[in-house]
Amino acid sequence: MDEKLSPIVTALTERFGCEAQEFRGEISLILPAEKLTGLLQSLRDEFSFEQLVDVTAVDYYPQEAPRFHVVYHVRSLSQGLVLCVRVPLDGNAPSTPTAEGVYPSANWYEREVFDMFGVTFTGHSDMRRIVMPADWQGHPLRKDFPLGYEEVQFTFNFDTVTKRKPQPKE
């Protein structure tokens, strides 16, 4: 572990009771959703992690508890550190508080996680889909969402495949 990072991690694990995991020198803090805002607040104000680099999620389907991990990466520009914060969420329609109040840049990142995984962020100012069309059904990056493919058309089945293809509406 980085010597600048270890006192921060020790202080945070004591205060928030979160679990710290290390892999290849990178630290992930795992903590429940309700403590997230407090953790991010103290990361920003006390430990000068000024920037929220990224918010994403991982789906562990068919596992149910937890099914999702929402993954936050925060960066300290002044100290050159990155810290990963993971929030496990149970069930098929989970929700977690937004980080927008602490880091405004979370706005779009969380919209993307909502769009791709169906994780709702409570208190978010603009919880709409961002990348997929507004009328899209389902959340593409979930593991139970099929990958999909386009059928190959040959001379003998050209017309039948054309009928099955999605067509633009009038």
Added chain:
Amino acid sequence: MTDIREVTVDELKHLVSERAAQGETMLLNMGPQHPSTHGVLRLLLELDGEIVVSCIPDIGFLHTGVEKNMEAKNYQQAEVMTDRLDYLHPIGNNLVYCMAVEKLCDLDVPPRAQAIRVILAELTRLGSHLIWLGTSALDLAAMSVFLYTMREREKILDIFELVSGQRMMTTYLRPGGLWRDVPVEFEEAVYKFIDHMPSQVDEYQDLLDQNELFIDRTKGVSVIKSEEAVRWGITGPVLRAGGMAYDLRKALPYSTYEQYDFDIPTRTEGDIYARYAVRVDEMRESLKIIRQALNKLPLGPVRSNNRKYVPPPRSELGVSMEALIHHFKLWTEGFTPPVGSVYAAVESPRGELGVFMESDGSAKPYRVHYRTPTFANLQIMPLLTRGYFVADVVAAIGSIDIVLGDADR
């Protein structure tokens, strides 16, 4: 297929001012096929006469589901798709992908491969900045710059073709090193290019710095200072133009960038002109890095010797049974990194390009997420355009250097 549902005004009510509901301000659709949006970006502008009251970016027109597709491919196959994300910066996308896989597998990269990676990454940066300079000047009616920048970019693409056989989508960097060593003509070709390039950069500056129209439309427009930019997750030239000297190549050096002597160009104004000046200076710094890397280009292998992850050289296949088995395993099953997740980041021409990669111990990545700079930087479009003229929106889009393939993925 469900019926296509139209987005109602009610859904966007929280994003526009109250005057829009009373019809005092006008909502204007800009894009997605507007020539100055550099791809397919749609902006919904709320206008009070010529003044922008609010701006709602709408992205996703170029979404190709790369992250989903990667989960169905093994690690070697998934790399090919990374080129297609930020299509102006393909080698950088390969680089950050390889760095993530190398971190995951604890792979070593030989020094020669690292040096060649640096040279190619900087050439890509130059190529991307050239496209940016040409197109954003074109938006501001300085047409001739585009012709010159495309001419020089073609020379960079020729070098890529020389080393990999491909002009743009090279997939030349591989986990553990490179696909193969560079040809003997490589050094001479790059020296020729970097000897010729500084005078060209001066030429672009002459064309634009003396251009009164360009100065009028860029100075004091779309200002964002670095404190604000940091809060909004902005990185790269937009952050540096606001006064903060932050560059991942210096802050967290990767690929032996710590060996090279270069500066981080900054400005304090934070306007469009400052971003332009930062990028032009960066082109000069890139040339400096390339020259240093070429001058002390080490000899030796270009691929790691770790046979569990990196295929053995062709010459061994005929004489070593073990090499044959490794080759067979790697090209049929692929390699299986240990369970875990990593985050790797490089400085792309647009800012921090990061990869979050999670492995479940199988030959396919369980989750790959690209943290792309364009996605983060586009988010501040409302801040950059509020209170300025409609014509400045075009300049602002150009100045944050968007690549929609990068934003939509």
